[in-house]
Amino acid sequence: MPRPFSLSNPLTISAVLFPNFELLDVYGPLEMFGVLKDRVSITIIAEFSGEIASSCGPRGVADLKIADAPAADILLVPGGIGTRIEVENTSFLNALRIQAEKAGIVASVCTGSALLAKAGFLDGKRATSNKIAIDWVMAQGPRVHWVREARWVEDENLFTSSGVSAGMDMSLGIIEVLFGLDVSLEIARFAEYTWHRDKSVDPFANLQAPDLAN
Amino acid sequence: MPRPFSLSNPLTISAVLFPNFELLDVYGPLEMFGVLKDRVSITIIAEFSGEIASSCGPRGVADLKIADAPAADILLVPGGIGTRIEVENTSFLNALRIQAEKAGIVASVCTGSALLAKAGFLDGKRATSNKIAIDWVMAQGPRVHWVREARWVEDENLFTSSGVSAGMDMSLGIIEVLFGLDVSLEIARFAEYTWHRDKSVDPFANLQAPDLAN
Numbered sequence: 001m002p003r004p005f006s007l008s009n010p011l012t013i014s015a016v017l018f019p020n021f022e023l024l025d026v027y028g029p030l031e032m033f034g035v036l037k038d039r040v041s042i043t044i045i046a047e048f049s050g051e052i053a054s055s056c057g058p059r060g061v062a063d064l065k066i067a068d069a070p071a072a073d074i075l076l077v078p079g080g081i082g083t084r085i086e087v088e089n090t091s092f093l094n095a096l097r098i099q100a101e102k103a104g105i106v107a108s109v110c111t112g113s114a115l116l117a118k119a120g121f122l123d124g125k126r127a128t129s130n131k132i133a134i135d136w137v138m139a140q141g142p143r144v145h146w147v148r149e150a151r152w153v154e155d156e157n158l159f160t161s162s163g164v165s166a167g168m169d170m171s172l173g174i175i176e177v178l179f180g181l182d183v184s185l186e187i188a189r190f191a192e193y194t195w196h197r198d199k200s201v202d203p204f205a206n207l208q209a210p211d212l213a214n
Numbered sequence: 215m216p217r218p219f220s221l222s223n224p225l226t227i228s229a230v231l232f233p234n235f236e237l238l239d240v241y242g243p244l245e246m247f248g249v250l251k252d253r254v255s256i257t258i259i260a261e262f263s264g265e266i267a268s269s270c271g272p273r274g275v276a277d278l279k280i281a282d283a284p285a286a287d288i289l290l291v292p293g294g295i296g297t298r299i300e301v302e303n304t305s306f307l308n309a310l311r312i313q314a315e316k317a318g319i320v321a322s323v324c325t326g327s328a329l330l331a332k333a334g335f336l337d338g339k340r341a342t343s344n345k346i347a348i349d350w351v352m353a354q355g356p357r358v359h360w361v362r363e364a365r366w367v368e369d370e371n372l373f374t375s376s377g378v379s380a381g382m383d384m385s386l387g388i389i390e391v392l393f394g395l396d397v398s399l400e401i402a403r404f405a406e407y408t409w410h411r412d413k414s415v416d417p418f419a420n421l422q423a424p425d426l427a428n
Contacts, residue, residue: 015272023245023248024242026241027237027240027241027272028241028242030270030272031236031237031238031270031378033270034237034268034269034270034271035270037270040270041271042270042272044272044273051275054248056245056247056249056251056254057248057256058229058241058244058256058258058274058275059258059274059275060272060273060275061265061272061273061275130406131406132404162406163404163405163406164404164405164406164407165405165407165408166406190346190378191238191377191379192344192345192376192377192379192418193378193379194379194410196408203408204406
């Protein structure tokens with residue numbers, strides 16, 4: 001369970017974009033939160049405001065620069081092949097760490113946890129990441145207690161999920177913590193989504209890596 | 215199986231945006247296709263080029279006006295609350311119908327099938343939609359053979375899915391038809407997505423509607 005904190009009404013969610021982010025890492029969780037309609041307010045933030053291309057082309061739009069954004073109830077950090085560049089982007093990582101430290105809940109999807117790890121935010125905490133790239137992710141945070149098998153991991157106010165689709169399951173898990181199980185089930189029903197609810201069951205751990213780059 | 219047609223290399227995908235589109239209807243399918251990397255080329259099209267807000271706020275960016283866009287191998291039509299306005303937008307529907315008639319495969323998610331129905335493209339064809347709004351969708355196309363229970367429906371080169379998340383399952387189904395089962399399984403594995411592969415099994419048909427607008 002997260003440490004106690006007070007939520008805004010509406011709940012504020014800041015989702016971080018960077019060049020070559022993974023589409024579903026961002027928009028899967030935002031779909032689940034977005035069904036809450038007037039109960040949430042979503043802001044897209046990035047190192048620079050404006051349009052940002054995902055790894056497969058389609059662009060999102062950042063409303064605010066990450067350095068200018070106010071504290072959020074939930075900070076969402078996606079993964080994607082662009083993380084390989086961003087782990088070397090010191091000014092971005094510094095701003096990310098400041099955002100994470102002032103957020104109510106910090107939630108990462110896939111290799112988003114590599115960014116938080118390299119920013120130093122995960123030191124001493126339990127976290128996971130996607131299963132194809134986990135060795136690379138672990139190398140970004142040698143003082144993190146990495147969990148190799150979990151759909152998602154909760155450590156106080158930190159939620160980290162496995163690869164891509166796991167972000168939707170984690171988001172419904174966060175909604176359960178904040179609003180109760182009935183609300184999560186209602187959202188899953190609206191989105192016709194079969195929620196993988198048990199965070200400890202990981203169908204994708206310990207499989208052979210497919211022939212696809214992350 | 216789709217009627218015979220020749221595919222481009224790379225496969226061209228045009229995804230249609232309109233104001234108040236549903237995020238996951240668009241980006242779930244594009245995630246699955248996007249994992250094919252250099253084998254696909256994704257273009258976002260809309261009535262007007264530029265930024266377009268989804269129903270929960272985050273904006274996408276249209277590369278081209280729908281009336282100017284070349285024929286696509288796959289035309290993807292999402293749903294969302296914005297369909298309630300667009301079914302009255304004759305110039306948009308005319309352009310959508312022209313795009314659909316020249317596409318190799320036409321694929322809709324959720325209430326996207328209401329747009330195709332109102333445009334007259336579904337007359338005499340089998341199609342489905344999401345389960346919460348299906349009575350409204352059916353009213354948009356009285357000459358369509360609507361299927362009330364299916365994860366997705368295939369009728370020659372037309373693929374229509376149930377609500378929101380079903381678009382990801384349908385997309386993996388289209389990829390299976392075009393590239394083979396192994397490729398679909400590889401993509402699902404990469405995205406850590408538990409593919410609902412049987413299009414006839416619909417866990418969300420015949421349930422009571424939740425207390426959420428579509």
